Amino acid sequence: MSTVFIAFQTNETSRGIVEAIEEDNPTAVVQEQPAMVKVDVPDSMTIRRSTIEEKLGRRFDLQEMHVHLITLSGHIDESDDEFNLSWKQ
Amino acid sequence: MTMTNDATGTAKKKLGLKERYALMTRGLDWETTYQPMEDVFPYATYEGIKVHDWDKWEDPFRLTMDAYWKYQAEKEQKLYAIMDAFAQNNGHLGLTDARYINALKLFLTGVTPLEYMAHRGFAHVGRQLPGVGARVACQMQSLDELRHAQTQIHSMSNYNKLYDGFHSWRHMHDRVWYLSVPKSFFDDAITAGPFEYMIAIGFSFEYVLTNLLFVPFISGAAYNGDMGAMAFGFSAQSDESRHMTLGLEAIKFMLEQDPDNLPIVQHWIDKWFWRGYRVLTLVAMMLDYMLPKKVMSWKEAWEVYAEQNGGALFADLARYGIRPPLGWQQACDDKDHLSHQAWATFYQYQAAAPFHTWVPSEEDMAWQADKYPDTFDKYYRPRFEQWAQMEAEGNRFNNGTLPLLCQVCQIPMLFTEPGDPTRICYRESEYKGETYHTCSDGCKNIFDHEQEKYIQAWLPVHQIYQGNCFGPDADPTSPDFNPLLEVIKWYGYNVGVDNRPYEGSEDQTNFRAWKQQTTSNAPAAG
Numbered sequence: 001m002s003t004v005f006i007a008f009q010t011n012e013t014s015r016g017i018v019e020a021i022e023e024d025n026p027t028a029v030v031q032e033q034p035a036m037v038k039v040d041v042p043d044s045m046t047i048r049r050s051t052i053e054e055k056l057g058r059r060f061d062l063q064e065m066h067v068h069l070i071t072l073s074g075h076i077d078e079s080d081d082e083f084n085l086s087w088k089q
Numbered sequence: 090m091t092m093t094n095d096a097t098g099t100a101k102k103k104l105g106l107k108e109r110y111a112l113m114t115r116g117l118d119w120e121t122t123y124q125p126m127e128d129v130f131p132y133a134t135y136e137g138i139k140v141h142d143w144d145k146w147e148d149p150f151r152l153t154m155d156a157y158w159k160y161q162a163e164k165e166q167k168l169y170a171i172m173d174a175f176a177q178n179n180g181h182l183g184l185t186d187a188r189y190i191n192a193l194k195l196f197l198t199g200v201t202p203l204e205y206m207a208h209r210g211f212a213h214v215g216r217q218l219p220g221v222g223a224r225v226a227c228q229m230q231s232l233d234e235l236r237h238a239q240t241q242i243h244s245m246s247n248y249n250k251l252y253d254g255f256h257s258w259r260h261m262h263d264r265v266w267y268l269s270v271p272k273s274f275f276d277d278a279i280t281a282g283p284f285e286y287m288i289a290i291g292f293s294f295e296y297v298l299t300n301l302l303f304v305p306f307i308s309g310a311a312y313n314g315d316m317g318a319m320a321f322g323f324s325a326q327s328d329e330s331r332h333m334t335l336g337l338e339a340i341k342f343m344l345e346q347d348p349d350n351l352p353i354v355q356h357w358i359d360k361w362f363w364r365g366y367r368v369l370t371l372v373a374m375m376l377d378y379m380l381p382k383k384v385m386s387w388k389e390a391w392e393v394y395a396e397q398n399g400g401a402l403f404a405d406l407a408r409y410g411i412r413p414p415l416g417w418q419q420a421c422d423d424k425d426h427l428s429h430q431a432w433a434t435f436y437q438y439q440a441a442a443p444f445h446t447w448v449p450s451e452e453d454m455a456w457q458a459d460k461y462p463d464t465f466d467k468y469y470r471p472r473f474e475q476w477a478q479m480e481a482e483g484n485r486f487n488n489g490t491l492p493l494l495c496q497v498c499q500i501p502m503l504f505t506e507p508g509d510p511t512r513i514c515y516r517e518s519e520y521k522g523e524t525y526h527t528c529s530d531g532c533k534n535i536f537d538h539e540q541e542k543y544i545q546a547w548l549p550v551h552q553i554y555q556g557n558c559f560g561p562d563a564d565p566t567s568p569d570f571n572p573l574l575e576v577i578k579w580y581g582y583n584v585g586v587d588n589r590p591y592e593g594s595e596d597q598t599n600f601r602a603w604k605q606q607t608t609s610n611a612p613a614a615g
Contacts, residue, residue: 002400002401002404002405003397003398007304009323033308034309034311035308035311035319036304036308036311063150063152063160064160066152066164066330066331067164067167067327069327070303070304070323070326070330071300071303071304071326071329071330071333072330073398073401073402074401075337076149076334078106078149078151079105079106080105080106087401087405088408
C-alpha cells in the first residue's frame with residue numbers, strides 16, 4: 001500500500017488545514033518537524049474547503065494552500081471544493 | 090458553481106476552477122501560416138517523442154496566471170518580512186554554531202546558480218513545446234526559478250557582510266572543482282532536447298529528488314536558528330510542489346500519447362535519476378556533517394523521500410510499463426556510506442574548498458554510530474579518529490594529489506564498489522582510441538550511450554593539468570611556482586582565510602566574540 005503526503009510550514013493557517021485533514025481522513029498520521037508539519041495518509045487524502053473554513057472560522061480558497069505548502073506526493077485532483085491526492089496503484 | 094455579489098449588489102455567476110483553467114490555457118495559440126509549424130517549433134520532434142493531441146495536457150493544480158501572480162506576491166511578502174526581521178535582529182547570532190554557515194556557503198555556490206539555470210531552461214522549453222498548457226506551466230516554473238535564485242542571493246547576502254567565503258560565488262561556480270558537479274548536471278540537461286529536459290529536471294530532479302534537498306535540510310536550517318534560509322527554502326519548496334506536479338504530468342502525458350515513447354522515457358529516467366542522485370552527494374554531507382544540530386540523517390531522509398515516496402511513484406507508473414530507474418537499488422544500498430565518504434573527501438581537500446571542514450566531535454560520532462549502526466564504527470570512525478589524532482599532533486592530513494574525476498558526474502573517484510566499502514569503484518570505457526573513466530556503473534552507462542557529448546566535459550582536474558586554471562600573472566617558469574596556490578587564486582578564494590579548517594578560522598573567532606557581546610556591553614575579547 002502506498003502513502004500520499006502533504007507538508008506545510010507551521011503557522012496559524014496550516015494548523016487549521018491540518019486539523020481539517022485529520023478530521024476528513026481518519027487514518028492520517030501527523031508528524032511535527034522543526035518549522036514544518038507533514039501529514040501521511042495511506043492511498044489517498046481528501047482536503048475539503050468546507051472543513052477548513054469551519055476550523056479557520058473564515059472563507060478559504062483552496063488555492064491559498066500554495067502559500068503555506070512545502071511539498072506533497074501523489075496525483076492531484078483539484079476543484080473549488082476539494083483537493084485530492086491519490087496513487088492509482 | 091458559486092454565486093457572489095458584485096459591487097452593485099446583483100448576483101453573478103463565478104466560473105469554477107476547471108472552467109477558469111480551460112479558458113486561460115486553451116485557444117491561446119494558433120496554427121502558423123507564414124511559416125511552417127516545424128520551423129516555429131524546431132526541437133519538437135527530433136528526440137523521437139510522438140505527440141498526437143496537446144489538448145490532453147492538463148495541469149492538475151489548474152493554476153492560472155492571475156492566481157499565480159496573486160499567490161506568488163503573497164509568498165514574497167511573507168519571505169521578505171522574515172528575512173528583514175532576521176537581519177534587523179542580528180539573527181545570525183541566534184545560530185547554534187558558526188559551523189552551520191558552511192552549509193550555506195555550499196548552498197549558495199552549488200545550488201543557487203542552478204536555480205538560475207532552471208529559469209533559463211524552462212523559459213527555453215516553454216518556448217519550444219508546441220502545447221499551450223505545457224507552455225503556461227513552464228512559464229510559471231521559469232519565473233519561480235528566477236525568484237528562487239534572487240531570494241537565495243538576498244537571504245545569503247546578509248551572511249556575506251560578516252562571514253568568509255560568500256564573496257565570489259558566481260565566479261567560483263564556473264571554475265571550482267566540486268562546483269563543476271552541479272554545474273555540469275544542469276548544463277547537461279539544458280543542452281538536451283525539450284522533452285528530455287522535462288524528464289531530467291521536471292520529473293527526475295523535481296519529483297524524485299528535490300524533497301531531499303529542500304525539506305530536511307531547510308527544516309534543519311530552522312532547527313539551527315537560520316530563519317533566513319528557512320524562509321527562502323520553504324518558499325521555494327512551495328513552488329516545488331507545483332513543479333513536481335508538472336514533472337509528473339509531463340511523464341504521464343508522454344506515456345499516454347504513444348507507446349513508442351516508453352523506451353525513450355525509460356532511458357531518460359535511468360539516466361537522470363543517476364545524474365541527480367550523484368549531485369545530492371553534497372546534500373547527504375550537509376545533513377550528516379554540516380548541521381551542528383541534526384534534524385534527520387541522510388539515510389532517514391532517503392528512506393522517507395526516496396524509498397517510500399519514490400517507491401509509491403514507481404509502483405504507480407508501472408501501469409505504463411515504467412520500472413524503477415537503473416541504479417535505484419545501488420542508491421538505496423549506498424545510503425549507509427554516502428555522506429561519510431563525501432565529508433572525508435572535503436576534509437582532505439580543505440585547502441581547495443572555500444568553506445571550513447572539521448573532524449566530527451566525539452558527540453557527533455556517537456550520533457553517526459547511532460544512525461549508521463552497520464557502517465560508521467566499522468568503516469568511518471577509525472579514519473576520523475586517526476585524523477583527529479594527527480590534528481592534535483599538529484600534523485593535519487591534507488591531500489595534495491589532485492584526484493581523478495568521473496567523466497560524467499565529475500565527482501572525484503571517492504565512491505566504493507557495490508557491496509565492498511573498502512575498495513574504490515572505477516569503470517573505464519574506450520572511445521576513439523582514448524580511455525575515459527567513470528565512478529560507477531550508472532555513470533558508465535550514461536557515458537556509453539552518449540560518448541560524443543561526454544568527451545567534451547570540462548573536467549577541472551584535467552584543465553588544471555593542461556594549464557588552463559591560472560591567472561594572467563602566474564609564471565610557471567619561476568622557480569618558486571606553486572601550481573595549486575595559483576589555481577586557488579584563480580578560483581577567487583581569499584587564500585588562507587576561506588580555505589582553512591574551521592578550528593581557528595575567522596568565522597569561528599568572530600562568531601564567538603559577537604555572541605559574547607550579546608549579553609554584555611564590554612568590548613569583545615580577542
